[in-house]
Amino acid sequence: MGIFLKDINLKDKTALITGATKGLGRGAAKAIAQVGGNIIAIGRNQSELNSLGKELRKFKINYIAFNCDVNDYEKLKSFITKLKKIDILVNNAGTNLPESFLNVKKSSMEILLDVNTKAVFNVAQLCANQMIKLKRKNCSIINISSIFGLVAGQKRTVYSMTKFGVEGLTKGMALDLAKYNIRVNSVCPNIVLTPRTKKYFADKKYNKYVKENTPINKVVTVSDVATSITFLASEASSMITGSSIVIDGGWTAK
Amino acid sequence: MFKKIDLKNKTALVTGAGKGLGKACAIALAEAGAKVVIISRTKSDLDKVSKIIKKTKGSSLSFVCDVTNLNEFEKVLKKISRLDILVNNAGNNRPEHFTKVSQENMNYLTDLNMKAAFNVAQLCSQKMVKAKNRKKIGGSIIHMSSQLGRVGCEGRNVYNMNKFGLEGLSRGMAFELAQYNIRVNTVCPTFVETPMVKKFFKNKKFKNKMLKNIPLGRVAKESDVATAVAFLAADSSEMITGTSMMVDGGWTAQ
Numbered sequence: 001m002g003i004f005l006k007d008i009n010l011k012d013k014t015a016l017i018t019g020a021t022k023g024l025g026r027g028a029a030k031a032i033a034q035v036g037g038n039i040i041a042i043g044r045n046q047s048e049l050n051s052l053g054k055e056l057r058k059f060k061i062n063y064i065a066f067n068c069d070v071n072d073y074e075k076l077k078s079f080i081t082k083l084k085k086i087d088i089l090v091n092n093a094g095t096n097l098p099e100s101f102l103n104v105k106k107s108s109m110e111i112l113l114d115v116n117t118k119a120v121f122n123v124a125q126l127c128a129n130q131m132i133k134l135k136r137k138n139c140s141i142i143n144i145s146s147i148f149g150l151v152a153g154q155k156r157t158v159y160s161m162t163k164f165g166v167e168g169l170t171k172g173m174a175l176d177l178a179k180y181n182i183r184v185n186s187v188c189p190n191i192v193l194t195p196r197t198k199k200y201f202a203d204k205k206y207n208k209y210v211k212e213n214t215p216i217n218k219v220v221t222v223s224d225v226a227t228s229i230t231f232l233a234s235e236a237s238s239m240i241t242g243s244s245i246v247i248d249g250g251w252t253a254k
Numbered sequence: 255m256f257k258k259i260d261l262k263n264k265t266a267l268v269t270g271a272g273k274g275l276g277k278a279c280a281i282a283l284a285e286a287g288a289k290v291v292i293i294s295r296t297k298s299d300l301d302k303v304s305k306i307i308k309k310t311k312g313s314s315l316s317f318v319c320d321v322t323n324l325n326e327f328e329k330v331l332k333k334i335s336r337l338d339i340l341v342n343n344a345g346n347n348r349p350e351h352f353t354k355v356s357q358e359n360m361n362y363l364t365d366l367n368m369k370a371a372f373n374v375a376q377l378c379s380q381k382m383v384k385a386k387n388r389k390k391i392g393g394s395i396i397h398m399s400s401q402l403g404r405v406g407c408e409g410r411n412v413y414n415m416n417k418f419g420l421e422g423l424s425r426g427m428a429f430e431l432a433q434y435n436i437r438v439n440t441v442c443p444t445f446v447e448t449p450m451v452k453k454f455f456k457n458k459k460f461k462n463k464m465l466k467n468i469p470l471g472r473v474a475k476e477s478d479v480a481t482a483v484a485f486l487a488a489d490s491s492e493m494i495t496g497t498s499m500m501v502d503g504g505w506t507a508q
Contacts, residue, residue, distance in 0.1 A: 002282065002310065003281055004278040004279070004281045004282035004285065004476060004480040005480065005481055005484055006478075008256075030256075031256035034256045035256055170507075174469065174504045175508060178470050178471065178503075178504055179469075179471070189493075215495065215496070216495055217432070218493065220493045221493070223257060224492060224493040226255050227255075227256050227490050228491070228494070230256050231485055231490070236481050238478060239470065239472075239475070239503050240501055241504045241507070242469065242508075243507065245494070248493070249493045249495060250429060252496070252497075253428045253429060253497065254429065254496075
């Protein structure tokens with residue numbers, strides 16, 4: 001801690017991360033562990049949960065893995081309500097099934113709403129209640145949103161509906177949880193190169209579309225997003241709540 | 255994975271660096287390793303800031319200059335060899351009810367908060383783009399905006415006009431400077447305990463009313479804002495441009 005520059009340090013903090021084995025979730029786990037935070041990883045793939053644990057070993061933090069689908073409310077609830085420590089939630093699990101509006105299947109619409117909206121709400125509510133019950137101090141919740149939580153994109157109607165929803169939820173939660181000193185923010189990345197988006201980038205037209213819309217001519221990396229998540233998780237951002245850190249190389253500034 | 259706030263080998267210029275947020279930013283940037291060029295109208299203030307920076311083993315160069323004097327500021331820029339970061343901070347406020355705002359105050363605030371902010375940003379940008387390796391190493395401009403650059407507030411109409419304007423300038427600049435890998439963002443604090451705000455808070459009724467609007471129930475510390483500025487100055491935020499970082503305890507989330 002300097003005179004005016006606060007440390008980004010998560011020693012003695014415990015972060016629960018959903019969708020922790022891949023993409024942004026995995027990046028967030030590594031970044032948080034790197035600055036000393038303990039990790040509770042939730043994912044659906046046991047071997048990936050194990051490999052994440054192995055990867056985090058070098059940071060000498062506590063690692064708990066829980067194999068669970070975020071749509072399984074009862075299983076989640078019995079796990080979260082038994083936690084002894086939780087200071088940070090990275091509410092990350094989410095998915096996308098791009099389809100043009102007129103052709104959106106009912107099944108895809110429901111999957112996206114269940115994962116990106118309902119499960120996001122449920123995880124946040126369970127974790128917030130547990131943080132309050134445990135009387136943890138200086139908690140932080142980070143919802144993983146998207147630039148499509150702020151603007152529209154091609155074949156992103158349902159995704160935008162869910163992510164605009166996450167933006168609204170973030171602000172509402174921030175107000176309700178402020179009195180417990182639980183801060184709530186979102187990060188809104190541009191399209192990040194992750195296992196899920198790899199297939200989008202394989203399409204040349206899509207690649208061009210992303211580049212043309214990103215004034216800073218680079219693709220956002222997992223590390224870019226994980227760094228902002230870590231900043232929001234730490235007390236370096238202790239007056240930031242109800243807001244969104246937009247990591248989009250200028251996409252939404254227009 | 256986590257990109258720490260590291261400003262080694264960077265030169266940062268801070269206007270209004272003698273007091274309040276400017277002083278805090280200058281010291282925080284120095285603590286993160288930057289060489290800091292500090293500008294203020296008051297030599298004794300600059301001397302105090304230099305002393306603190308020296309104590310933290312940082313390096314600074316100070317110039318007495320009124321930023322509303324374009325020629326004077328140009329001369330200062332000629333004296334420094336390089337520039338990677340600008341904290342465009344100098345600003346002021348004279349709260350008055352809209353119907354009673356005097357011409358004198360409107361002109362004074364607009365000349366300082368908008369015209370001088372534009373001129374300083376333009377001159378610094380011109381210097382920054384000249385560096386041959388700019389595209390590779392990037393650059394960062396941070397405008398000191400306010401939550402009142404996003405929402406209205408009683409007796410703040412001119413300040414609102416100025417800071418909303420600064421938000422617009424910031425987004426426009428972000429577009430035009432992206433090709434040089436210069437990022438442009440604002441920081442929007444709520445009330446911070448600075449000498450300027452302390453004056454307003456002598457009115458207890460006003461203070462309590464304002465505190466009620468901050469969900470976290472506290473004013474920001476100078477270090478909260480300075481840390482956000484340092485984060486935006488560093489490569490930690492290398493894909494963040496054209497955005498505003500709200501350091502407002504939830505004020506604008508409502």
